[in-house]
Amino acid sequence: MSARDTVLATIRSSLGVTGSETPRRTAIEARLSLHPRGVVPKRGDRPAPSRMKLFQTMVEGAHGTTVELASPERVPAAVADYLRSKNLPMAVRRGSDPRLDAIPWQNERALGVSSGHSDGSDLVSVSHALGAVAETGTLVLVSGPDNPTTLNFLPDHHLVVVDAKDIAGDYETVWDAIRARFGAGKMPRTVNWITGPSRSADIEQTHLLGAHGPRSLHVLIVGEP
Amino acid sequence: MTLRVTSPQFKENARRALADRQLQKALGNVEQNFIEKRRQVAAKLPEFDLLRDAARDLKDHTLAHLDLYLEAYERRVTAAGGQVHWAVTAEEACGVVLDICQRLGARLVTKGKSMISEEIGLNDFLLSHDIAAVETDLGEYIIQLRHEPPSHIIAPAVHLNKEQIEADFRRVHTGFPAERNLEEPTSLLAEARSVLREKFLAADVGITGANFLVAETGTSIIVTNEGNGDLTQTLPKAHIVLASVDKMVPTLEDVSLFLRLLARSATGQEMSVYTTFSTGPRRAGDPDGPGEYHVVILDNGRSAMLGGEFREMLRCIRCGACMNHCPVYHAVGGHAYGWVYPGPMGAVLTPSLVGIDKAGHLPNASMFCGRCEEVCPVRIPLPKLMRHWREREFERHLSPAAMRWGLGLWAAFARRPRLYRFATRIAMKMLSLLSLGFGRFRWLPFARGWTKYRNFPAPEGVTFQAAWKRREKKA
Ligand code: SF4
Numbered sequence: 001m002s003a004r005d006t007v008l009a010t011i012r013s014s015l016g017v018t019g020s021e022t023p024r025r026t027a028i029e030a031r032l033s034l035h036p037r038g039v040v041p042k043r044g045d046r047p048a049p050s051r052m053k054l055f056q057t058m059v060e061g062a063h064g065t066t067v068e069l070a071s072p073e074r075v076p077a078a079v080a081d082y083l084r085s086k087n088l089p090m091a092v093r094r095g096s097d098p099r100l101d102a103i104p105w106q107n108e109r110a111l112g113v114s115s116g117h118s119d120g121s122d123l124v125s126v127s128h129a130l131g132a133v134a135e136t137g138t139l140v141l142v143s144g145p146d147n148p149t150t151l152n153f154l155p156d157h158h159l160v161v162v163d164a165k166d167i168a169g170d171y172e173t174v175w176d177a178i179r180a181r182f183g184a185g186k187m188p189r190t191v192n193w194i195t196g197p198s199r200s201a202d203i204e205q206t207h208l209l210g211a212h213g214p215r216s217l218h219v220l221i222v223g224e225p
Numbered sequence: 226m227t228l229r230v231t232s233p234q235f236k237e238n239a240r241r242a243l244a245d246r247q248l249q250k251a252l253g254n255v256e257q258n259f260i261e262k263r264r265q266v267a268a269k270l271p272e273f274d275l276l277r278d279a280a281r282d283l284k285d286h287t288l289a290h291l292d293l294y295l296e297a298y299e300r301r302v303t304a305a306g307g308q309v310h311w312a313v314t315a316e317e318a319c320g321v322v323l324d325i326c327q328r329l330g331a332r333l334v335t336k337g338k339s340m341i342s343e344e345i346g347l348n349d350f351l352l353s354h355d356i357a358a359v360e361t362d363l364g365e366y367i368i369q370l371r372h373e374p375p376s377h378i379i380a381p382a383v384h385l386n387k388e389q390i391e392a393d394f395r396r397v398h399t400g401f402p403a404e405r406n407l408e409e410p411t412s413l414l415a416e417a418r419s420v421l422r423e424k425f426l427a428a429d430v431g432i433t434g435a436n437f438l439v440a441e442t443g444t445s446i447i448v449t450n451e452g453n454g455d456l457t458q459t460l461p462k463a464h465i466v467l468a469s470v471d472k473m474v475p476t477l478e479d480v481s482l483f484l485r486l487l488a489r490s491a492t493g494q495e496m497s498v499y500t501t502f503s504t505g506p507r508r509a510g511d512p513d514g515p516g517e518y519h520v521v522i523l524d525n526g527r528s529a530m531l532g533g534e535f536r537e538m539l540r541c542i543r544c545g546a547c548m549n550h551c552p553v554y555h556a557v558g559g560h561a562y563g564w565v566y567p568g569p570m571g572a573v574l575t576p577s578l579v580g581i582d583k584a585g586h587l588p589n590a591s592m593f594c595g596r597c598e599e600v601c602p603v604r605i606p607l608p609k610l611m612r613h614w615r616e617r618e619f620e621r622h623l624s625p626a627a628m629r630w631g632l633g634l635w636a637a638f639a640r641r642p643r644l645y646r647f648a649t650r651i652a653m654k655m656l657s658l659l660s661l662g663f664g665r666f667r668w669l670p671f672a673r674g675w676t677k678y679r680n681f682p683a684p685e686g687v688t689f690q691a692a693w694k695r696r697e698k699k700a
Binding site: 002003004006007008010011012013014015016017019024025027028031032035036037038039041042043058061062095116117119120136137138143144145148149150152153154170171172175178185186187188189190191192193194195196197198199200201202203204205206208210211212213214 | 289441
């Protein structure tokens with residue numbers, strides 16, 4: 001018997017089942033295809049403007065920072081402001097997400113913008129989030145040809161652009177958006193939920209930022225909620 | 226190759242731990258930090274207890290359909306281009322990992338935190354085949370330098386003070402100037418970050434655990450604060466996930482439920498920093514990500530637990546809240562438990578996985594205060610399960626003869642209420658007289674285990690039964 005068969009057979013004998021009972025099969029197929037929502041906290045269930053405020057409060061509670069921008073045209077100046085405030089060189093690495101491509105980067109002449117994945121030498125990256133969750137101040141990013149995962153983890157500073165209208169109240173809303181985009185039962189290779197910058201408490205339970213991932217996380221919220 | 230089990234020496238381990246000043250200082254951090262943070266963050270979420278009920282029910286549903294969910298999960302992983310490997314034992318799991326590493330010619334492996342890896346003793350096994358496995362979670366990295374097992378399931382180095390960590394870094398990181406200042410925790414972190422950055426970029430294979438596996442999509446999930454797991458799994462040629470059968474969760478909605486409970490119960494955070502959902506290897510056109518994606522599903526005794534009185538233990542999501550709130554853990558720390566899983570969850574799980582003959586003392590490492598059950602996010606009745614083990618241990622005649630004799634005698638009395646009342650009344654009188662009015666005993670025959678560490682109070686007044694009777698009459 002293969003290891004697979006042994007494990008499944010032991011489970012079945014422990015449960016006293018054969019594996020071919022119709023009611024059991026129907027039960028799991030229904031759950032997998034209907035994916036019913038469970039208890040969803042009320043916290044995020046509020047009108048869009050207040051949802052955006054909650055998102056900002058929660059990001060800041062997780063030691064991230066946020067800025068509101070009226071339109072995508074404002075992004076390059078906001079990025080340059082951030083770099084100046086931290087005394088960083090005027091260079092960022094970004095993915096080629098169409099929404100990032102559409103930003104008029106050339107407006108900020110001093111800012112050097114390159115695109116592609118990171119090899120570990122970039123200090124600052126800019127990503128575009130698929131959405132965000134107000135409940136806990138969590139950004140949702142998905143991998144793909146235009147969105148390198150390395151940009152989320154290797155640079156010291158991670159700047160994330162998110163459309164204000166994509167800030168949901170709860171995780172369940174974002175799962176529906178992902179199903180709508182990738183299809184039922186399908187996922188992009190990586191979905192990253194990011195809540196604040198990297199940290200560790202492994203030395204005497206002292207909280208320190210910047211463990212292995214970015215030391216700071218800055219969220220640029222674009223447009224009206 | 227499993228970790229050496231020192232659980233049979235629990236009593237000696239505990240005695241040593243109680244006398245270890247460094248350890249006692251470090252354990253103070255557990256008590257001070259985790260409890261209050263969890264309390265605050267739970268109080269902020271009015272639905273917290275409802276979520277716990279739902280999580281308990283969902284786990285029970287999943288366990289009752291585990292065979293079918295595992296099959297559905299496997300189909301999805303395969304459809305996404307990944308491979309599922311099954312392992313009945315620790316040895317088989319190690320063998321699967323070794324085969325993948327050898328096929329890829331791997332010399333250096335980076336690792337995210339995985340309790341399964343500790344359970345199967347993977348690092349030593351790989352090393353014996355000339356493959357270096359480097360832990361990248363800061364706590365795991367530190368204990369790896371010290372050749373120690375973790376002392377806590379989410380804070381593996383919680384038993385150490387920063388001076389000890391500094392000494393280890395000076396001993397091992399020889400490429401740095403000797404006169405550098407490492408007094409502050411930030412400088413220790415910065416040094417570990419720079420050392421491990423090189424490992425991330427150089428590794429051939431990345432191995433992580435999984436907090437959950439999602440049947441709906443064939444997804445594995447890791448939850449970290451450092452981002453080490455992500456660098457581990459994104460940069461190398463292959464990503465290997467180690468998971469046990471009980472990590473299964475039906476859908477993305479269902480896993481959201483557990484994620485709402487996990488960080489809050491574990492570290493008192495609203496949400497951990499990085500929650501990463503991985504499905505298959507790098508896709509066509511992806512600029513980064515691992516070329517291969519493997520999941521090793523380990524049983525190691527769990528499927529047998531499904532059929533018995535310890536099934537509820539398989540609901541555990543490894544949050545660590547039970548040990549954070551356990552007075553025995555606070556006193557002796559994690560190493561005393563003698564294997565990879567400490568605290569109340571370890572006291573129940575370890576005998577199931579390594580055998581009651583080796584871990585028989587652990588279910589006794591409890592004051593039955595019930596705090597673990599009060600905080601467990603999936604409402605595992607840990608005290609009840611520990612009691613089951615004690616009963617089993619008794620039945621299997623593993624307890625010392627005196628205990629059997631004592632319990633037998635007690636049972637004989639208990640079946641004869643009149644005799645019991647009479648005997649206890651006499652015994653109390655005797656003890657009261659013998660204490661010569663001091664109210665306590667410094668030494669008693671047959672009770673040295675008690676009087677060695679504390680005085681035994683001499684009974685004052687009447688027996689419990691008599692007092693109870695009087696109360697009932699009054700009411
Ligand atoms: S037994 Fe409960 S409290 Fe303890 S680690 Fe498991 S889930 Fe957490």
